[in-house]
Amino acid sequence: xxxxxxxxxxxxxxxxxxxxxxxxxxxxxxxxxxxxxxxxxxxxxxxxxxxxxxxxxxxxxxxxxxxxxxxxxxxxxxxxxxxxxxxxxxxxxxxxxxxxxxxxxxxxxxxxxxxxxxxxxxxxxxxxxxxxx
Numbered sequence: 001x002x003x004x005x006x007x008x009x010x011x012x013x014x015x016x017x018x019x020x021x022x023x024x025x026x027x028x029x030x031x032x033x034x035x036x037x038x039x040x041x042x043x044x045x046x047x048x049x050x051x052x053x054x055x056x057x058x059x060x061x062x063x064x065x066x067x068x069x070x071x072x073x074x075x076x077x078x079x080x081x082x083x084x085x086x087x088x089x090x091x092x093x094x095x096x097x098x099x100x101x102x103x104x105x106x107x108x109x110x111x112x113x114x115x116x117x118x119x120x121x122x123x124x125x126x127x128x129x130x131x132x133x
Contacts, residue, residue: 006034010042014052020063020084050113053079053086067113076111080120087120 013029014021026039043064046052052064067077068088076094078087098109 020065076114079117082123
């Protein structure tokens with residue numbers, strides 16, 4: 001991929017985002033200095049490269065969130081269904097889960113892009129153990 005000033009600007013804005021964002025958010029943050037077509041193409045490339053998570057929200061709005069880079073092979077992400085925050089987790093337990101899925105369900109998970117949806121502690125008001133509730 002060629003490095004350009006526009007791509008560097010887009011990536012800088014994307015990495016600063018603390019929660020989900022839209023293409024329009026990026027376009028507005030760049031003060032319309034970069035064309036929408038360039039933004040769409042580069043964001044699509046970042047999604048394909050596994051650097052962004054893409055989801056569809058209310059009114060079919062497409063949202064993106066930057067996935068923190070990691071060199072640890074045993075990592076995954078937790079995504080809060082309420083606030084949309086994505087939390088990076090380094091944990092060896094994911095290896096056991098992916099091995100189970102492969103051996104018992106004949107499906108090889110893409111370990112770099114595992115996202116588990118749920119509700120974060122902040123949104124839930126304190127996570128409760130459902131077995132003891």
